[in-house]
Amino acid sequence: MAGNSIGRIFRLSTFGESHGAALGGVIDGCPAGLELDLEAVQSELDRRKPGQSAIVTQRKEPDKVRFLSGIFEGRTTGTSIGFIIENTNQKSKDYTHIKDSYRPSHADYVYDQKYGFRDYRGGGRSSARETAVRVVAGAIAKQLLGTMHITAWVSAVGDLELKTTYEALDFSTIEANIVRCPDVEMAQKMEERIREVRKAGDTIGGVVSCVIKNVPVGLGEPVFDKLHASLGSAMLSINAVKGFEYGSGFAGSRMLGSAHNDAYHSDGSTKTNFSGGIQGGISNGMDIYFRVAFKPVATLIQEYETIDKNGNIIQMQGKGRHDPCVVPRAVPIVEAMAALCMMDFSLLARTNRL
Ligand SMILES: Cc1cc2nc3c(=O)[nH]c(=O)nc-3n(C[C@H](O)[C@H](O)[C@H](O)COP(=O)(O)O)c2cc1C
DSSP states (O other): OOOOEEOSSSEEEEEEOTTSSEEEEEEEOOOTTOBOOHHHHHHHHHHHOTTSSTTSOOOOOOOOEEEOSSEETTEEOSSOEEEEEEOOOOOGGGGGGGTTBOOTTSSHHHHHHHHSSOOOGGGGGGSGGGHHHHHHHHHHHHHHSTTOEEEEEEEEETTEEOOSOGGGSOGGGGGGSTTOOSOHHHHHHHHHHHHHHHHTTOOOOEEEEEEEESOOTTOOBTTTBOHHHHHHHHHHTSTTEEEEEETTHHHHTTSOHHHHSOOBOTTSOBSSOTTTTEETTEEOSSOEEEEEEEOOOSOOSSEEEEEBTTOOEEEEEOOSOOOSOOHHHHHHHHHHHHHHHHHHHHHHGGGSOO
16 A cells, blocks of 8 residues: 655654554654653644543543654654554444445445455544554654744634634633634534534534744745645645645635735735745745645444445444544644644755755
């Protein structure tokens, strides 16, 4: 299976399945000498882990990361950093009912058709458990990014949408509620909505917004490795992501150029930031901000119609432990993917000029 790696210099490769022995990763290209805060890495993982609140999947996994290489006396050695996260709470029996059938809008059908058979337990490699590995690598990248700071939050659940611009939000409140929305009233409404949806055995989508501050000018490689193209690719590689927009995004297409152009201050910063901190694929020093849309995920705890391996239309009953809404757990994943991307471009930028 190809496609298990991301990044050119700071490069992460991941392995493992939802119900296998462990998930894990190998990071190549991490510079030597970084004093790693391993507790900070684990706490990022804790923000993603299942079972953390009543509105996420109740699979109980400790999700403890164990480093196998590349770190000596608390510092990175410059060699490959290998690590694993063991799976300890698999309930593979929950999945025998989908062994010979396909959950609509999940990856079951395409995996079977592409590879000839599949590890159906927990979705195998298509499971979002793989993103735990990304969060570990992203937490290491965050520590290398220095003053560059990445913050993500939930800005929509279904049609409940936070309209406030990010400058007006108090980011210190993001972790204060289980939805990870930095608006207490809205967070309450979102939580209620997710609880209702869960009770009905249904799922609901949402949006994770993200801002990257203190970005130096000059990150991004024309022409195919533009910064926003790579960020988009990283975000769209997250399970259940259906959309990515940065800066003015789709709304910008409804504006006139005279309103949309970001006029300069004399120091090169801009008075507005419809560009979202990126012009010509290169960071311009302004905040980079973007939004990532997540679908209502496939697994319903309801009766649904589907087909079996032989193409017969069948009725199935959804079961197991699933996320009614993935955005609260997706917040650290979005941050991790942004960190991996920005770290890779930071290292690449060292080749910009003599
Ligand atoms: C944090 C997170 C948790 C997820 N949990 C579930 C889940 O419980 N049930 C489910 O059907 N899909 C879940 N997904 C999404 C599936 O992994 C994804 O829909 C599936 O692999 C098919 O890929 P696609 O939706 O990107 O096409 C989750 C995604 C994320 C990011």
